[in-house]
Amino acid sequence: MEDQMSSKPYIREVPRYSWFLRQPRYMRYMLREVTCIFIGAYAVFLLVALRRLSEGREAWESFVQMLTGPASLVFHLIVLAFALYHTTSWFNVTPKAMPIQAGEDFVPGAVIVGAHYAVWLAVSVVLLFLAGVF
Amino acid sequence: METIRTDVAILGAGGAGLRAAIALAETSPGLSIALVSKVYPMRSHTCAAEGGAAGVIKADDSLEHHFNDTVGGGDWLCDQDAVDFLVQEAPKELIQLEHWGCPWSREADGSVAVRPFGGMKKQRTWFAADKSGFHILHTLFQTSLQFPAIQRFDEYYVTDLIVDDGRCQGFTAIEMRSGQMKFFQAGAVIIASGGAGRMFPFTTNGAIKTGDGMALAYRAGVPLKDMEFVQYHPTGLPNTGTLLTEACRGEGGILLNKNGRRFLQDYGMGPETPVGQPVLKTMELGPRDRVSQAFWHEQKKGNMVPTRWGDCMLLDMRHLGEKKINERLPLVRDMAVSYLGVDPVTDAVPVRPVVHYMMGGIDTDIDAATLMPGLFAAGECACVSINGANRLGSNSLTELLVFGRRAAVSAAAYLEAGVGAGNSAALAARAAEAQARLRALFDRSDGTETLAGLRREMMATMEEHAGIYRSGEGLKVACATLADLRRRYAAIELHDKTNVYNTDLLQALELGAMLDCAEAVTVSALARTESRGAHQRLDFTARDDAKFLRHTLARYRPGGEPAIDYRDVVITRSPPGVRDYSGGHE
Amino acid sequence: MSRRQIELEVLRYNPETDTEPHFQRYSVSCEDEWVVLDALNHIKETIDPTLSYRWSCHMAVCGSCGMMVNGEPKLSCKAFLRNYEGVIRVEPLAHFPIQRDLVTVIDDFVTKLRQVKPYLIPKQEKTLAAGEYLQTPAELKKYKQYTLCINCMLCYAACPEYGLVPKFIGPAAISLAHRYNQDSRDGGREARQQEIAKNEGVWECSFVGACSEVCPEHVDPAGALQQVKIQSTVDWYQEHLMPWKTK
Numbered sequence: 001m002e003d004q005m006s007s008k009p010y011i012r013e014v015p016r017y018s019w020f021l022r023q024p025r026y027m028r029y030m031l032r033e034v035t036c037i038f039i040g041a042y043a044v045f046l047l048v049a050l051r052r053l054s055e056g057r058e059a060w061e062s063f064v065q066m067l068t069g070p071a072s073l074v075f076h077l078i079v080l081a082f083a084l085y086h087t088t089s090w091f092n093v094t095p096k097a098m099p100i101q102a103g104e105d106f107v108p109g110a111v112i113v114g115a116h117y118a119v120w121l122a123v124s125v126v127l128l129f130l131a132g133v134f
Numbered sequence: 135m136e137t138i139r140t141d142v143a144i145l146g147a148g149g150a151g152l153r154a155a156i157a158l159a160e161t162s163p164g165l166s167i168a169l170v171s172k173v174y175p176m177r178s179h180t181c182a183a184e185g186g187a188a189g190v191i192k193a194d195d196s197l198e199h200h201f202n203d204t205v206g207g208g209d210w211l212c213d214q215d216a217v218d219f220l221v222q223e224a225p226k227e228l229i230q231l232e233h234w235g236c237p238w239s240r241e242a243d244g245s246v247a248v249r250p251f252g253g254m255k256k257q258r259t260w261f262a263a264d265k266s267g268f269h270i271l272h273t274l275f276q277t278s279l280q281f282p283a284i285q286r287f288d289e290y291y292v293t294d295l296i297v298d299d300g301r302c303q304g305f306t307a308i309e310m311r312s313g314q315m316k317f318f319q320a321g322a323v324i325i326a327s328g329g330a331g332r333m334f335p336f337t338t339n340g341a342i343k344t345g346d347g348m349a350l351a352y353r354a355g356v357p358l359k360d361m362e363f364v365q366y367h368p369t370g371l372p373n374t375g376t377l378l379t380e381a382c383r384g385e386g387g388i389l390l391n392k393n394g395r396r397f398l399q400d401y402g403m404g405p406e407t408p409v410g411q412p413v414l415k416t417m418e419l420g421p422r423d424r425v426s427q428a429f430w431h432e433q434k435k436g437n438m439v440p441t442r443w444g445d446c447m448l449l450d451m452r453h454l455g456e457k458k459i460n461e462r463l464p465l466v467r468d469m470a471v472s473y474l475g476v477d478p479v480t481d482a483v484p485v486r487p488v489v490h491y492m493m494g495g496i497d498t499d500i501d502a503a504t505l506m507p508g509l510f511a512a513g514e515c516a517c518v519s520i521n522g523a524n525r526l527g528s529n530s531l532t533e534l535l536v537f538g539r540r541a542a543v544s545a546a547a548y549l550e551a552g553v554g555a556g557n558s559a560a561l562a563a564r565a566a567e568a569q570a571r572l573r574a575l576f577d578r579s580d581g582t583e584t585l586a587g588l589r590r591e592m593m594a595t596m597e598e599h600a601g602i603y604r605s606g607e608g609l610k611v612a613c614a615t616l617a618d619l620r621r622r623y624a625a626i627e628l629h630d631k632t633n634v635y636n637t638d639l640l641q642a643l644e645l646g647a648m649l650d651c652a653e654a655v656t657v658s659a660l661a662r663t664e665s666r667g668a669h670q671r672l673d674f675t676a677r678d679d680a681k682f683l684r685h686t687l688a689r690y691r692p693g694g695e696p697a698i699d700y701r702d703v704v705i706t707r708s709p710p711g712v713r714d715y716s717g718g719h720e
Numbered sequence: 721m722s723r724r725q726i727e728l729e730v731l732r733y734n735p736e737t738d739t740e741p742h743f744q745r746y747s748v749s750c751e752d753e754w755v756v757l758d759a760l761n762h763i764k765e766t767i768d769p770t771l772s773y774r775w776s777c778h779m780a781v782c783g784s785c786g787m788m789v790n791g792e793p794k795l796s797c798k799a800f801l802r803n804y805e806g807v808i809r810v811e812p813l814a815h816f817p818i819q820r821d822l823v824t825v826i827d828d829f830v831t832k833l834r835q836v837k838p839y840l841i842p843k844q845e846k847t848l849a850a851g852e853y854l855q856t857p858a859e860l861k862k863y864k865q866y867t868l869c870i871n872c873m874l875c876y877a878a879c880p881e882y883g884l885v886p887k888f889i890g891p892a893a894i895s896l897a898h899r900y901n902q903d904s905r906d907g908g909r910e911a912r913q914q915e916i917a918k919n920e921g922v923w924e925c926s927f928v929g930a931c932s933e934v935c936p937e938h939v940d941p942a943g944a945l946q947q948v949k950i951q952s953t954v955d956w957y958q959e960h961l962m963p964w965k966t967k
Contacts (some may be wrong), residue, residue: 019884276838441917
């Protein structure tokens with residue numbers, strides 16, 4: 001009767017590079033994903049620091065000097081902001097990936113997230129202690 | 135026209151259709167199975183059933199109890215041999231579902247839990263929170279996916295049964311996405327297409343419940359049995375009509391009038407039981423017909439709560455507490471909050487009776503076979519009869535499983551006994567006739583009637599004259615109105631004359647089916663001059679066993695009213711008694 | 721009962737007459753408590769009978785009526801008009817081909833559903849006569865939420881991964897596989913892993929989480945997928961570091 005063409009469904013294309021502009025939740029997702037660039041950048045920064053350390057006192061001290069400059073400060077603030085967002089957004093989703101059933105009910109998500117923060121705090125304190133802050 | 139050859143063609147992919155398909159695939163591996171539905175299987179209205187499925191498993195229960203509850207609940211219009219078969223097969227079927235993965239709610243020790251339900255003397259309703267039908271449907275659908283023998287044809291609307299040589303040899307169906315008609319040539323056909331509640335304006339039924347399969351069998355010469363018995367479910371949402379399960383009352387919910395009185399005690403269901411401690415088979419756990427009828431009387435007295443959607447009674451579940459409601463009645467809470475803005479945890483919910491189920495349907499015997507060779511039927515579209523004049527809640531889901539399977543067994547046996555090849559030329563001619571009838575609907579260009587207009591008039595007359603209480607005068611008006619609508623239906627013109635997914639056409643065909651079913655309801659109701667179960671006459675208030683311990687059979691007569699005939703009810707060991715739902719007797 | 725005039729912009733498409741979809745504006749007099757579906761039904765009944773869309777139960781359990789309302793995947797039977805202002809834009813569910821008006825072609829989803837083996841593969845055989853498998857309330861709760869999926873496909877419409885990579889098996893199908901994996905009676909996890917632990921399975925997911933945000937039944941498919949990823953990773957390590965454990 002009718003040929004295939006006349007019942008042809010219409011396919012709506014998804015814009016390959018601007019799809020995330022369509023909804024706020026996609027923008028938030030991209031922001032979370034973009035944090036990895038800054039984490040990566042800081043990892044490179046740490047490698048550079050190690051390199052300077054291995055190059056001797058002069059190299060190291062000039063590096064430390066650079067650290068206190070305004071460019072470095074701005075860089076660190078930006079990276080810290082992204083790192084914090086990276087960490088908190090991942091902490092918040094851990095209960096979904098690792099549900100813990102105690103008896104019949106599940107451990108409340110807040111407890112699991114809280115535990116992550118607690119461990120983070122503890123590790124941070126230890127590191128700061130090792131770094132001679134207290 | 136494309137012909138699809140299959141051994142068995144199943145019309146409808148809800149609980150009964152899926153169960154039949156799985157049974158065939160499991161026990162008759164050589165058979166080809168076409169599972170044809172106008173919707174995808176998970177949309178079938180089985181998904182909306184909430185309360186549960188009845189089956190005897192507790193030590194204090196017995197098949198005899200289930201039998202007696204069902205026969206009494208049906209006001210002795212049930213065929214007792216069929217009820218025996220149902221109660222006997224029920225536990226097996228429910229365990230089979232469990233083995234297929236159904237997430238039945240459990241006792242602490244891991245065994246299946248049961249809950250109290252209306253009209254049942256013992257607790258025997260298996261449940262999956264308050265979405266039992268949903269879980270049963272999805273379990274069956276997902277289980278069916280493992281059988282390659284089951285070939286599915288989703289979104290095909292069946293237009294005509296093809297009958298030749300005195301037997302059913304398949305059906306024609308429109309493939310909705312293309313508008314093309316196809317002929318399913320089958321050795322045996324099982325109809326499992328559900329009920330027809332949409333002929334009424336207020337119903338728990340979804341859009342798809344339009345009696346298509348009932349009308350097909352009816353027009354092909356198979357009688358529709360006991361159509362006058364239409365069940366009202368006491369607790370539907372007053373605005374959308376959607377269902378608040380009987381389990382609300384099973385868990386302890388109570389029904390109040392505007393004065394805060396549990397009025398059911400004034401209608402033979404007392405004495406009042408303690409709040410939150412329901413006693414089986416009395417008060418709020420009385421059978422649906424009695425509870426709906428009590429509402430009707432209270433409303434006439436002016437005791438119902440006036441709301442913007444009409445008069446309502448109050449379903450009070452506050453005393454159950456938030457934890458119990460969230461655990462056992464989460465869907466109910468969600469629906470009341472979303473659609474009514476009422477939270478059952480803090481407020482009583484206004485509800486009223488709405489049309490829910492059709493006890494009547496395609497006349498079948500205890501083996502799910504119709505009088506026409508090659509045609510079988512199961513589920514709400516069929517009438518065996520196990521529900522008689524009033525169905526007990528949670529017997530229907532069980533019925534789908536037991537008789538879905540039974541229909542498959544019967545169809546397989548029928549094929550096994552040898553079925554002729556069929557006269558290709560004759561079959562092609564019949565299919566071409568079906569095509570021509572459809573084309574006529576498309577080609578009509580001088581139509582004077584609108585689909586929506588006729589549908590509204592049909593609903594109005596059913597609500598007004600064929601509701602909870604009926605009268606001779608009212609039914610005569612309904613019959614005349616429906617006959618008139620039937621004639622005017624021939625002058626309907628489609629607004630949409632295209633082919634791809636034409637829902638204007640679909641609704642027009644569905645209306646045709648509903649008009650046929652509605653006429654069977656009203657003519658049967660007029661002829662039954664007694665009150666029994668869900669069929670209550672203001673002019674004949676008593677039950678008349680001498681004249682009416684029989685099933686009504688409505689036979690199609692083209693261009694006129696159905697012819698009414700009767701068949702005796704099968705009574706084996708339970709003679710008609712009194713339906714006593716008052717407490718304090720044992 | 722008060723009514724207000726609502727403007728709906730509905731995307732229409734008839735393959736027989738159109739080369740492209742186009743919007744059509746309707747002005748409808750609506751009751752306060754109506755949902756988008758009620759408005760569509762009113763349009764079909766009184767203004768334009770040619771409008772095609774799917775619906776049935778009107779209580780968010782059949783999954784038929786998924787569509788985009790102001791760009792957000794919603795069940796039209798649960799999209800309350802009172803929550804919208806101005807013109808309401810109604811389009812067919814995203815990421816599926818349009819068959820006609822608001823009706824999409826869902827073949828891809830149906831195929832994928834079947835692919836993941838979404839049925840119980842019992843750990844131990846049991847006869848019917850032996851009764852039910854025992855399952856404690858705790859064991860039931862472990863997988864219960866994943867049984868609630870109504871197959872409405874809002875998650876597929878929300879998932880940008882599915883939009884960009886159509887071969888992705890997708891949230892609902894994988895969640896259903898997970899439902900059976902978590903069922904104490906089931907022994908079919910290995911069989912399902914083959915389907916869902918491959919590239920177009922769970923590893924296509926980058927945990928955007930949109931699926932869980934739009935799910936009307938709170939199934940949390942995103943959670944299910946991450947759990948499958950973890951199981952999958954553990955499987956991989958076990959296979960490579962402790963090969964004696966895998967038969």
